[in-house]
Amino acid sequence: MDVLDGRRVPVNAAERARRPGHVPYYGAAGQVGWIDLPLFDEDLLLLGEDGVQFFDPAKSKAYRISGPSWVNNHAHVLRARRAVDLRYLEHYLNWFDYRGFANGTTRLKLTQAAMKRIPVMLPEIEEQRQIVDILEDHLSRLDAANAYLDAAQRRVTSLEKSILREGIECTPDRVALGRLIARVEAGRSFGGSAPPADPSEWGVVKVSAMTWGEFRQGENKAVPAERADPRFEIKQGDLLVSRANTSAYVGASVLVGETRRRLLLSDKSLRLVPHPGVDAEWLHLALSAPSARKQISDHATGTKDSMRNISQASLLAVEVPNISLDEQLAQVKHVRAAQSAVNRLSSEVRTSAARTQTARRSLLAAAFSGRLTGRSSDLDHTGELVFS
Numbered sequence: 013m014d015v016l017d018g019r020r021v022p023v024n025a026a027e028r029a030r031r032p033g034h035v036p037y038y039g040a041a042g043q044v045g046w047i048d049l050p051l052f053d054e055d056l057l058l059l060g061e062d063g064v065q066f067f068d069p070a071k072s073k074a075y076r077i078s079g080p081s082w083v084n085n086h087a088h089v090l091r092a093r094r095a096v097d098l099r100y101l102e103h104y105l106n107w108f109d110y111r112g113f114a115n116g117t118t119r120l121k122l123t124q125a126a127m128k129r130i131p132v133m134l135p136e137i138e139e140q141r142q143i144v145d146i147l148e149d150h151l152s153r154l155d156a157a158n159a160y161l162d163a164a165q166r167r168v169t170s171l172e173k174s175i176l177r178e179g180i181e182c183t184p185d186r187v188a189l190g191r192l193i194a195r196v197e198a199g200r201s202f203g204g205s206a207p208p209a210d211p212s213e214w215g216v217v218k219v220s221a222m223t224w225g226e227f228r229q230g231e232n233k234a235v236p237a238e239r240a241d242p243r244f245e246i247k248q249g250d251l252l253v254s255r256a257n258t259s260a261y262v263g264a265s266v267l268v269g270e271t272r273r274r275l276l277l278s279d280k281s282l283r284l285v286p287h288p289g290v291d292a293e294w295l296h297l298a299l300s301a302p303s304a305r306k307q308i309s310d311h312a313t314g315t316k317d318s319m320r321n322i323s324q325a326s327l328l329a330v331e332v333p334n335i336s337l338d339e340q341l342a343q344v345k346h347v348r349a350a351q352s353a354v355n356r357l358s359s360e361v362r363t364s365a366a367r368t369q370t371a372r373r374s375l376l377a378a379a380f381s382g383r384l385t386g387r388s389s390d391l392d393h394t395g396e397l398v399f400s
Contacts, residue, residue, distance in 0.1 A: 016089040040086035050080035066114035074105035095137040190328030199277025214240035263308035294340035
């Protein structure tokens with residue numbers, strides 16, 4: 013394989029805007045824009061250098077391109093120099109285990125030197141093509157199954173919104189959130205290292221702990237004991253809000269269930285303490301309902317969708333249903349029952365998706381051991397792919 017990394021040129025979005033065109037501009041995981049002129053005009057294989065989830069077997073690391081193109085410095089550029097089917101190599105590099113090759117503490121990187129050490133055993137070109145033909149026939153069936161499961165998950169998400177819309181938003185009378193809150197307790201920055209805290213250590217939660225509708229205590233960073241402030245410790249029953257997150261999840265709330273000790277609020281999290289007569293679980297549901305989510309999204313600030321912010325004033329101005337405690341508890345009971353059924357359906361979808369992923373990994377393992385074609389002995393006599 014020829015490595016054409018020396019011909020890559022990064023171009024920022026502002027400059028690309030001044031150079032409109034019809035040439036695809038590629039990055040680590042795919043096309044990220046357009047530009048006026050090409051750097052390449054041939055069949056190539058791109059392998060992420062950074063910005064790729066190398067250790068997630070479900071994520072792609074390599075992809076093929078053809079025709080006029082421009083590639084930035086986040087993807088290695090590979091050209092086949094000998095009898096190599098690029099489809100075979102693409103599947104192989106997406107299956108390969110990158111542990112020991114991709115490294116980095118905050119952002120994984122596959123250096124060119126590390127890439128050149130990747131062992132790729134190549135059978136004869138006819139065998140490569142046969143493997144790919146059989147492999148892609150089976151993978152197309154798995155892709156169809158995944159498309160069905162994706163559609164099922166979208167229906168589950170729609171059901172979840174409908175439950176909140178019909179169970180929580182059915183009351184026309186509204187009140188500002190600030191009228192229901194006794195106080196807001198903001199977290200603070202404690203620093204912290206990348207690894208999660210051990211049970212005996214203090215940790216500070218990341219925004220991902222409050223992103224998915226449930227509190228995920230494992231999403232934290234260890235904090236030295238001398239920096240910890242117990243006033244910010246998270247307790248069971250706390251209602252937390254992520255004040256900074258992506259545009260889809262900024263202002264997301266979670267109700268803390270049973271949790272470990274020594275977890276701290278971060279500077280991107282808020283603790284809402286309701287007035288007596290306001291149920292915290294109902295308030296969490298009200299903030300998760302579509303109308304509240306839209307209000308939060310509309311009032312969020314920030315220039316990038318990847319990190320939006322909601323101020324305390326804007327959050328407290330969000331309007332939620334104005335109902336009595338008895339009505340709140342009745343709504344919680346109704347929503348719990350409906351969500352229980354939806355959760356069972358969602359669990360079945362996730363289990364099926366995990367099975368298709370396992371089947372995909374098994375299929376690829378069979379392909380690259382020779383078992384797929386029944387000619388595993390051929391791989392004992394293959395050559396190694398050489399990068400230069």
